[in-house]
Amino acid sequence: MLINRSRETSHPPGHPAVEQAEEAGRLVLRLSGRWTTRTIAEVDQAMNRIGDEIGSRQIVLDLKNVERMDTAGAWIIDRLVQRAKAGGVDVAVEGQTQSMDVLMAAIRDAAATKRPEKPAEQNIVLRGLESVGRAVFGARNDFLAAMNILGATIRGGQMKLGRGHGVNLAAIFSQIDKMGVGAIPVIILMSTIVGAIVAQQGAFQLRYFGADIFVVDLVGILVLRELGVLMTAIMIAGRSGSAITAEIGSMKMREEVDALTVIGLNPIGVLVFPRLVALVIALPCLTILANFAAIGGAIAITWAYSDIPPAAFVDRLRGAIDVGTIFAGLIKAPFMAMIIGIIASVEGMKVGGSAESLGLHVTASVVKSIFVVVILDGMFAIFFAQINF
Structure with a gap:
């Protein structure tokens, strides 16, 4: 059974759109149009709303109808993926081309670089010894x-x-x-x-x-x-x-x-x-x-x-x-x-x-x-x- 809940189908051809459907207990998101810097603002709120309504259902992202994608579009999609994974939800991406796959992998690597793990905070004794060591090495x-x-x-x-x-x-x-x-x-x-x-x-x-x-x-x-x-x-x-x-x-x-x-x-x-x-x-x-x-x-x-x-x-x-x-x-x-x-x-x-x-x-x-x-x-x-x- 396919339930269509999309309100973005009225967009002109080429503009980005998101079609939501529930299929076998999974939330299927079918993306279409051009997901580029010029047009990505049209679906930004829709993607945020979808992230709020994820729940615990598995998500399937279908990208086969996406005509074009740049870093802005890849970032919007990766934001939803990371938000779902943070909530313990499995996400499957289907229908992407090789160029889309490379672009999204680059976005994930960049996001991982910007969010380094916070090092464990040292106690005051170790910080004091470290300061003394740095001072001695600088004096040397x-x-x-x-x-x-x-x-x-x-x-x-x-x-x-x-x-x-x-x-x-x-x-x-x-x-x-x-x-x-x-x-x-x-x-x-x-x-x-x-x-x-x-x-x-x-x-x-x-x-x-x-x-x-x-x-x-x-x-x-x-x-x-x-x-x-x-x-x-x-x-x-x-x-x-x-x-x-x-x-x-x-x-x-x-x-x-x-x-x-x-x-x-x-x-x-x-x-x-x-x-x-x-x-x-x-x-x-x-x-x-x-x-x-x-x-x-x-x-x-x-x-x-x-x-x-x-x-x-x-x-x-x-x-x-x-x-x-x-x-x-x-x-x-x-x-x-x-x-x-x-x-x-x-x-x-x-x-x-x-x-x-x-x-x-x-x-x-x-x-x-x-x-x-x-x-x-x-x-x-x-x-x-x-x-x-």
Whole structure:
């Protein structure tokens, strides 16, 4: 017995139509017409309604009267098939041509690709261990890249890949001007304020013991051994380190670094070497200026706050410090400069092709540089204490 429930038979010839019938307990859907992008909207609602009324009956799709089918038509049919299978209903497809079979198979593969199985969620312990492992592996890659840059820098300028050496003095002096001379005002201002604050707080505490004069020892040793070089290195990491990462990173984004390699130039020799040399020269010089500025600020504050005249301050300072105190701070400056330059260069070389990547690596450059500089300063302090320097 054949029961015709179709309302789509009034469509003009060639338009898609669906004829429903129940045959031996099965729901038979006879499709006809052109199931293409232009006409598929005419049967979309009908196919959705059929999906709502499936129930538990077996479905037979008869495609022998389908004149033409593209991906839109195949997707509509596959949507009904998948919906029926999700409800536990068997679906049989009959009368399809070879091209229809290939097209529907492609639609099924694409749908399976878009709906990957959700991986099992790991517990918090495994996620924490995974984060630690990724961080360690990333630190290992950064260390290897830093050693590559350091080795290439120690070897020399190497302007050309494997073909002799060349040191661009103009580039080095240009970087010294930007990183060193350009940073003098902010370094002097910052160091003067820090020296004045240390002197004021030290005098405020020592006056309870009648030992105001010992603020000179406090400022002299603290500034010359620790604060002068540390504050200067932190300021250079934020000012010049970020600039190095941004410059190299923007060149990496525009593929200028690859262009240097193509024309036979060494990117490290052209871009990194002048900046590292400039930092190694500029940071100790800026440290000396920072020391003078901090002591000058301390002299002004102690004169106004504790009535210690400049002559008495300088005389006491000569007895409180020696040459070893001065060099204990200056020795750290070249090492800190190398760390800032290498980290900034490594982060610049890691920049991808987006502005977001550039911003992330500039931030990472400043944070990593300051962190490693503080750690290095602590290691030097421990080492100097062990050798009584």
